[in-house]
Amino acid sequence: MSVERKGPAEVARRLATRRDRAAPSERRADGGMWRRETYTLPRREAREKAREWFARFPKAAYMTEIEFWRELADGRIEFTIRRLPSAD
Numbered sequence: 163m164s165v166e167r168k169g170p171a172e173v174a175r176r177l178a179t180r181r182d183r184a185a186p187s188e189r190r191a192d193g194g195m196w197r198r199e200t201y202t203l204p205r206r207e208a209r210e211k212a213r214e215w216f217a218r219f220p221k222a223a224y225m226t227e228i229e230f231w232r233e234l235a236d237g238r239i240e241f242t243i244r245r246l247p248s249a250d
Contacts, residue, residue, distance in 0.1 A: 208239035
């Protein structure tokens with residue numbers, strides 16, 4: 163059995179084909195499958211919110227991750243967390 167290595171362009175084509183074949187009810191307006199939420203909270207509350215997401219949507223099942231974060235000038239944390247809607 164040989165393993166064929168596919169480059170990024172081939173992977174992108176396969177994912178686009180899969181997206182295009184999805185039923186209209188499964189498609190999202192932004193064209194993606196990810197569910198995203200952005201929060202701007204004080205540091206402690208931001209940590210609690212992230213822990214809440216990881217407890218509710220475990221990384222192994224939903225591929226949950228902090229996609230982006232930054233500390234604002236006033237000390238609050240702005241972050242975007244994303245997950246797959248695998249069981250929604």
